[in-house]
Amino acid sequence: MAGWRNHTGLAVALPMEGIDTDQLIPARFMSTPRAEGYGRFLLHDLRIDREGKPRADHPLNRHPEASILLAGRNFGGGSSREAAVYALVDFGIKAVIAPSFGDIFAGNAVNNGLLSARISDADHAKLSNALDSGVGTLTIDLETCQITLGDLTRPFALDPVWRTKLIEGWDDIVLTAKHAHAIAAFTQKDRATRPWAYLNTEFSPPNQNPTGA
Amino acid sequence: MSGQTLFDRLWRSHEIFRRDDGASLLWVDRHLVHEGSHHAFGKLGMRGLKVANPDLTIAVSDHYVPTRERASGGTNDDIRRMIATLETNAKTHGIRHFGLNDPRQGIVHVTGPEQGLTLPGLMVVCGDSHTSTHGAFGAFAFGIGATEVAHVLATQTLWQTRPKTMRLTFNGVLADGVTAKDMALHWIAKLGSDGARGHAIEYAGSAVRALSMEARMTLCNLSIEGGAKCGMIAPDETTFAYLKSRPFAPSGPQWDEAVDDWQALQSDADAAFDREIEIDASDVAPTVTWGIVPEQAAAISDTVPANAPQDALEYMGLKAGQSLNGLPIDQVFIGSCTNARIEDLRAAAAVMAGHRAKVPGTVSPGSMIVKRLAEAEGLDRIFVDAGLDWVASGCSMCVAMNGDVVAPGKRCASTTNRNFRGRQGPGARTHLMSPAMVAAAAVTGELTDARPFLKDRPLAGAA
Numbered sequence: 001m002a003g004w005r006n007h008t009g010l011a012v013a014l015p016m017e018g019i020d021t022d023q024l025i026p027a028r029f030m031s032t033p034r035a036e037g038y039g040r041f042l043l044h045d046l047r048i049d050r051e052g053k054p055r056a057d058h059p060l061n062r063h064p065e066a067s068i069l070l071a072g073r074n075f076g077g078g079s080s081r082e083a084a085v086y087a088l089v090d091f092g093i094k095a096v097i098a099p100s101f102g103d104i105f106a107g108n109a110v111n112n113g114l115l116s117a118r119i120s121d122a123d124h125a126k127l128s129n130a131l132d133s134g135v136g137t138l139t140i141d142l143e144t145c146q147i148t149l150g151d152l153t154r155p156f157a158l159d160p161v162w163r164t165k166l167i168e169g170w171d172d173i174v175l176t177a178k179h180a181h182a183i184a185a186f187t188q189k190d191r192a193t194r195p196w197a198y199l200n201t202e203f204s205p206p207n208q209n210p211t212g213a
Numbered sequence: 214m215s216g217q218t219l220f221d222r223l224w225r226s227h228e229i230f231r232r233d234d235g236a237s238l239l240w241v242d243r244h245l246v247h248e249g250s251h252h253a254f255g256k257l258g259m260r261g262l263k264v265a266n267p268d269l270t271i272a273v274s275d276h277y278v279p280t281r282e283r284a285s286g287g288t289n290d291d292i293r294r295m296i297a298t299l300e301t302n303a304k305t306h307g308i309r310h311f312g313l314n315d316p317r318q319g320i321v322h323v324t325g326p327e328q329g330l331t332l333p334g335l336m337v338v339c340g341d342s343h344t345s346t347h348g349a350f351g352a353f354a355f356g357i358g359a360t361e362v363a364h365v366l367a368t369q370t371l372w373q374t375r376p377k378t379m380r381l382t383f384n385g386v387l388a389d390g391v392t393a394k395d396m397a398l399h400w401i402a403k404l405g406s407d408g409a410r411g412h413a414i415e416y417a418g419s420a421v422r423a424l425s426m427e428a429r430m431t432l433c434n435l436s437i438e439g440g441a442k443c444g445m446i447a448p449d450e451t452t453f454a455y456l457k458s459r460p461f462a463p464s465g466p467q468w469d470e471a472v473d474d475w476q477a478l479q480s481d482a483d484a485a486f487d488r489e490i491e492i493d494a495s496d497v498a499p500t501v502t503w504g505i506v507p508e509q510a511a512a513i514s515d516t517v518p519a520n521a522p523q524d525a526l527e528y529m530g531l532k533a534g535q536s537l538n539g540l541p542i543d544q545v546f547i548g549s550c551t552n553a554r555i556e557d558l559r560a561a562a563a564v565m566a567g568h569r570a571k572v573p574g575t576v577s578p579g580s581m582i583v584k585r586l587a588e589a590e591g592l593d594r595i596f597v598d599a600g601l602d603w604v605a606s607g608c609s610m611c612v613a614m615n616g617d618v619v620a621p622g623k624r625c626a627s628t629t630n631r632n633f634r635g636r637q638g639p640g641a642r643t644h645l646m647s648p649a650m651v652a653a654a655a656v657t658g659e660l661t662d663a664r665p666f667l668k669d670r671p672l673a674g675a676a
């Protein structure tokens with residue numbers, strides 16, 4: 001995945017707290033292969049009415065070109081479904097700015113090049129006020145961890161490990177391969193110190209052990 | 214220097230390597246996968262990679278499995294494909310699989326402990342946020358996303374930055390009829406759905422020590438609903454007694470060695486936590502959620518708060534100030550990895566015995582083993598006689614992926630873990646509570662305190 005250092009795009013305010021992963025993508029869409037694109041599922045039940053028509057008053061229907069979201073506290077809380085991140089990324093979202101995020105969501109985001117930028121409640125209020133009727137062009141700088149909107153510049157918090165990963169576009173599987181020796185040395189020692197942690201029991205075919213314990 | 218916490222010990226014993234920037238590469242002891250892990254297997258396939266340690270990877274079919282008419286293999290083509298894909302992936306990579314027709318099949322967080330796959334001192338990960346359940350055994354257990362699942366499949370390791378620690382102590386004794394579910398909803402209501410964000414919780418105190426293994430699993434299961442990285446309880450005799458002779462638990466001389474090692478999995482008396490929260494267990498009452506996030510919860514004797522957010526009230530069809538007691542419901546659900554183990558079914562049956570339910574409902578045991586055990590105890594008859602459906606095991610109406618859904622606008626009293634908008638189906642209104650509380654709601658057709666029903670009644674099925 002390509003890394004990135006800064007981004008300028010249209011920011012849209014979603015003035016809601018607790019936009020959880022089940023809102024970001026309802027579970028019923030999650031059997032779809034990724035190749036088909038997940039953007040249309042983003043916030044589906046808030047954005048699309050029961051007849052399947054887009055709700056004209058939803059900010060993302062009015063501004064489908066948005067690439068930054070400014071949302072309320074506890075964005076992405078709930079399930080570990082990475083599909084929530086796929087829906088955002090496939091919709092064209094590059095960054096979400098909020099006072100707090102679900103931990104698993106934020107980790108999934110960084111693995112897909114999506115920034116979850118944490119800001120203080122005070123800065124959240126400032127940025128919300130500065131967005132003219134909920135939209136505006138905003139610049140995010142990963143190197144300085146700053147958000148700029150017109151003449152307002154505010155800092156955001158991001159785990160430094162995640163920041164580097166976003167900038168470098170690291171792929172963890174490739175990184176980990178470099179530590180193959182350390183892993184082998186660890187398991188050799190570990191098997192001796194925690195033999196009970198390794199599974200030695202044969203897996204009986206289903207019909208031979210129906211009772212469990 | 215202060216002593217070590219249980220979490221410090223778990224972290225240290227799994228750290229393979231620490232990078233200069235603070236990220237650590239950790240060893241994974243158990244990797245649980247389910248049908249939803251298809252994205253991760255897809256990633257692996259695209260890169261032509263193999264599963265590094267198939268022996269430490271365990272597949273369980275639960276999220277999409279039908280709870281009725283199992284022979285159909287799934288309620289529609291998409292669902293059948295999800296179930297079949299896991300079957301194929303498990304076979305291709307040589308992974309143990311508790312599949313649809315395996316008599317040990319169940320919800321991944323019920324099956325793991327039940328089979329003795331979950332042990333103290335292990336690091337357990339799974340692409341499901343309620344993996345925190347396994348922390349009840351003194352394991353470091355948490356949910357991960359698909360990219361991480363692919364990484365664990367490929368390497369049996371995971372990069373993590375160390376979370377902060379928090380001790381949540383419940384002092385004193387729980388009142389009769391108050392359960393681990395109530396403890397969880399109580400603390401989440403107090404601290405908020407992101408109240409423990411970035412923290413590994415250790416549950417402690419006399420009220421936690423007094424909990425059974427199953428109740429501990431309920432408490433740890435809900436850690437994620439307060440935003441925690443994970444939740445854990447130091448292992449003790451209750452833990453060891455539960456695990457002894459489970460199929461995959463160590464046996465013979467290795468059992469004794471293991472118990473010796475596990476006994477050291479405690480926080481030192483002088484260990485320092487980043488945060489300490491103390492709760493008086495006697496303050497915990499039977500609790501129900503009224504809103505659309507788990508923090509929107511209150512004692513059954515309370516009212517919907519005056520300052521309740523408008524969007525929650527609208528979605529739930531409630532008014533601020535309305536009493537929770539007496540709120541009419543349309544249906545009930547007893548199931549999920551939170552509250553569908555044998556003790557949960559016994560508690561619900563104790564309330565329900567001899568009554569007819571006023572509303573329809575479904576009981577889906579946490580595993581097929583739990584189902585058979587409940588049938589041997591006659592609990593199924595109690596539910597069926599009351600008018601509820603007794604069905605096979607799966608995630609079912611916890612996540613509404615398998616075709617079991619609550620219809621739009623319907624109000625469901627549920628033993629599950631999330632009252633998010635649409636979680637049990639588009640437009641569904643969910644109230645979370647304990648199994649006994651759900652049973653009492655079924656019998657009266659409204660939210661009500663279960664305790665009067667439990668007066669002078671022995672727990673059904675209990676010895």
Ligand code: SF4
Pocket residue numbers: 275276320321322341342343549550551607608609611612630
């Ligand atoms: S029952 Fe619900 S929470 Fe538990 S594993 Fe299944 S979907 Fe996840």
